[in-house]
Amino acid sequence: MAQSIDVRHHTVVHKDRRSFWPIFALSFAVFMAIAVAGQLLGWQWRSWLPGAEGVKSLHGGVKAAVYTFMSNLS
Numbered sequence: 001m002a003q004s005i006d007v008r009h010h011t012v013v014h015k016d017r018r019s020f021w022p023i024f025a026l027s028f029a030v031f032m033a034i035a036v037a038g039q040l041l042g043w044q045w046r047s048w049l050p051g052a053e054g055v056k057s058l059h060g061g062v063k064a065a066v067y068t069f070m071s072n073l074s
Contacts, residue, residue, distance in 0.1 A: 050072075051068030
């Protein structure tokens, strides 16, 4: 009985891991487009993205925003 519970838990974790990367990649692409557009136009884009306020680099700000966004998904 304990083994079947472990197998089901492993299957759920594996499915969650497979669904994480497409959402992460899509979110990263969208936030990167926003950040690049804001950077090119000279706007303060860091205040638009969640979690990117205190980060200095473009990549770091986008990465922080994506992880903040992903942590809010359930």
